[in-house]
Amino acid sequence: MVRVKRSSGHVVGDDVEVTGEVLRRLPRRTELRRRDARGGIHLVAANLDVLGIVVALNSPSGFIDRAIVSARVAQLQPFVVVSKCDLDDTSALLANLQRIYVGSVPVFALSAKNQTGLAPLQAFLNEGHRGVFVGSSGVGKSSLLNALCPEIDLKVGTVSDYNGLGRHTTTVSTLHALSGGGELVDTPGFRDFGLVDITAEELSSHFPGFEEHGEMRCRFRNCRHRTEPSCAVIRLVELGQIPDDRYSMYLELLSEVEASR
Numbered sequence: 139m140v141r142v143k144r145s146s147g148h149v150v151g152d153d154v155e156v157t158g159e160v161l162r163r164l165p166r167r168t169e170l171r172r173r174d175a176r177g178g179i180h181l182v183a184a185n186l187d188v189l190g191i192v193v194a195l196n197s198p199s200g201f202i203d204r205a206i207v208s209a210r211v212a213q214l215q216p217f218v219v220v221s222k223c224d225l226d227d228t229s230a231l232l233a234n235l236q237r238i239y240v241g242s243v244p245v246f247a248l249s250a251k252n253q254t255g256l257a258p259l260q261a262f263l264n265e266g267h268r269g270v271f272v273g274s275s276g277v278g279k280s281s282l283l284n285a286l287c288p289e290i291d292l293k294v295g296t297v298s299d300y301n302g303l304g305r306h307t308t309t310v311s312t313l314h315a316l317s318g319g320g321e322l323v324d325t326p327g328f329r330d331f332g333l334v335d336i337t338a339e340e341l342s343s344h345f346p347g348f349e350e351h352g353e354m355r356c357r358f359r360n361c362r363h364r365t366e367p368s369c370a371v372i373r374l375v376e377l378g379q380i381p382d383d384r385y386s387m388y389l390e391l392l393s394e395v396e397a398s399r
């Protein structure tokens with residue numbers, strides 16, 4: 139067994155080559171970074187393929203779009219998990235998210251509590267994907283990890299836990315193999331998350347729903363799709379092929395990222 143020091147620069151997901159006692163890190167396919175509360179940037183995991191964005195009722199608006207853009211920038215395939223589908227109120231949320239995202243990213247609807255809807259997600263992960271879940275506190279990420287990898291046995295939050303900090307005593311990142319071939323990384327400090335901020339350019343080129351519509355696609359480099367003449371995104375909004383609420387969300391996020399520069 140070769141021990142790896144925390145300061146070695148290796149992160150969960152790294153591939154290494156071991157010769158005797160010498161450990162050499164192999165080049166990374168992808169790198170996922172996060173921002174901590176003080177603004178510091180940390181590498182979360184290497185060689186991930188997919189980013190699972192977990193949402194439930196009352197998830198903050200804009201969260202999914204920001205996470206999709208971040209994933210695409212990091213060359214991870216994003217997907218959306220709508221959790222707690224056993225709750226009646228979730229059906230309206232699910233219908234809305236399906237309207238918005240189906241066609242751009244996979245959308246899975248499930249209940250970890252009732253163990254329903256897990257199979258399509260398991261099949262997706264078992265296509266050889268290595269992934270990580272992100273989402274705001276309380277959306278059900280620990281419950282989902284427990285349902286997908288029963289041997290993990292994570293502590294699931296209770297309502298009384300939501301009064302402050304320090305719920306996760308463990309800070310060790312672990313890679314869990316699913317029985318069908320997929321892999322999930324559990325990174326406690328990342329679960330609540332700050333993804334590294336996205337730029338206006340990244341937002342305008344990766345915003346979900348602005349992908350190619352047949353022949354139409356904005357072909358201008360660095361187009362912000364706001365006032366530029368003959369921008370295809372603006373045209374698609376006029377034609378009703380990009381819904382008004384999606385364009386408004388885009389403009390809201392665009393102002394936000396421009397203001398934070």
Ligand SMILES: Nc1nc2c(ncn2[C@@H]2O[C@H](COP(=O)(O)OP(=O)(O)OP(=O)(O)O)[C@@H](O)[C@H]2O)c(=O)[nH]1
Nearest residue numbers: 222249250251275276277278279280281294295296
């Ligand atoms: N009704 C219902 N409740 C759920 C489901 N999954 C999780 N919950 C509840 O939601 C609460 C939060 O669940 P967690 O799994 O701890 O959520 P989390 O996203 O890991 O939360 P953090 O660790 O704070 O980031 C708990 O009270 C769970 O019992 C579900 O499928 N249905």
Ligand SMILES: [Zn+2]
Nearest residue numbers: 356361363369
């Ligand atoms: Zn444009």
